[in-house]
Amino acid sequence: MRLPGVVSFMIASLFLAGCSSTSGMDALDVQRPSNETTSSVVRPSAPITSVPVAKASNVRRLAEAAPVDDNVQPFGLAEEEAVAFPAPELPDSADAPVEPAALVSPPKLLSRAAPAMLAGPVTRYGFRDAKPINFGRSSPRHLAVHGVDVSRWQGNVNWEKLRAQGANFAYIKATDGGDHLDPMFMKNWRNADAAGLKRGAYHFFYWCRTAGEQADWFIRNVPKVDGALPPVIDVEWNGESSCKRRPSREKVLEKMQVFMDKLERHYGQRPIIYTAPDFYRDNLRGQFLDYPFWLRAVARHPSKVYPDRKWLFWQYSGSGLSHGVTGRIDLNVFNGDERQWRAWAGGRQMVADAD
Structure with a gap:
């Protein structure tokens, strides 16, 4: 007599369980739409002069559980380049193109009222190196303008001594992720x-936070001042980070574009891309041709490590020694002579051709 009621109850239970289960959808490899395209730059056909910064409320926030690892040194993780590029090369057309951001007006040339912001006299190279490399005729010492990049890992820097040693510019660690500010x-x-x-700030990109959040965090913490060098986005695979995520190439390019668009709108300068060989090989070959690059190559010349890529800065050592710091420091060089440096650092920014 009660059997039909039991059967009905079982059927209803199975129906409800099927409606609440997501295992079937989770098993599908569905490409979800991006949550970050809302903050990308609308790219007109002509250069723009000034664009207001998008409000943070317009950026969709994602709940990210992984925190930024405050105990990881982002710059110069590898001591040697061990990445080989595959041959033959694939044509650039094989990759999904990324449309370049709209150009903005170059920073205004400064008046004589602010001489400290202009590029001062070039100090000649005087660094030592704990692990010197013989680059032969391609030695960075043949280039005129050297500089450093620093973070809290260098402790209290004696900037006067560092300047006297041969540092003409410095890129300073500012932020990483969406909530960490370098304490120094x-x-x-x-x-x-x-x-x-001459100083600039760099951001270490964290692949477990949205690009919009990270751009907002950088803008919140890095002053917008006349004479500063363009901001830098540091993109690399960091095996020591708490974030183990490695997005697809398409997603990497999209996130970078969103971040760089927002910085370009705010600072009026096109960001510089810093990268290392393995990340470049996986994501950046043939991409962002209208952006200046800062390349890490501590064992061979950039032309050997990054074929056909023009570059603005070369990080040629992670083991530099100077009287201005305790321990080692990253050494970098500008790809140009003193005249080109003064023109670029004075506001007329250009990408120097690779040798």
Whole structure:
């Protein structure tokens, strides 16, 4: 007598279980639409002069469980280049193209009222190296304008001594992820300028946070000042980070574009892309041709490590020694002579051709 009621109850239970289960959908490899395209730049056909920064409320926020690892040194993780590029090369057309961001007006040339912001006299190379490399005729010493990049890992920097040693510019770690500020950033930012170095700030990109969040965080913490060098986005695979995510090439390019668009709108300068060989091989070959690059190559010349890529800065050592810091420091060089440096650092920014 009660059997039909039991059967009905079982059927209803199975129906409800099927409606609440997501295992079937989870098993499908569905390409979800991006959550970050809302903050990308609308790219007109002509250059723009000024665009207001998009409000943070317009950026869709994603709940990210993984925190930024504060105990990881982002720059110069590898001591040697061990990445080989595959041959033959694939044509650039085989990759999904990324449309370049709209150009913005170059920074205004400064008046004589602010001479400290202009590029000062070039100090000649005087660094030592704990692990010197013989680059032969391609030695970075043949280039005129050398500089450094620093973070809290360099401790208290004596900027006057570093300047006297041969540092003409400094890129200073500012932020990583969407919630971490380098504790030495503001001190280094002020003191580098006081010592007469051209200064810029860099952001270490964290693949477990949205690009919009990271751009907003950088803008919140890095002053917009006349005479500063363009901002830098540092993109690399960091095996020591708490974030183990490695997005697809398509997603990497999209996230970078969103981040760089927002910075370009705010600072009026096209960001510089810093990268290392393995990340470049996986994601950046043939991409962002209208952006200046800062390339890490501590064992061979960039032309050997990054074929056919023009570059603006070369990080040629992660083991530099100077009287201005305790321990080692990253050494970099500008791809040009003194005249080109003064033109670029003075506001007329250009990408120097690779040798």
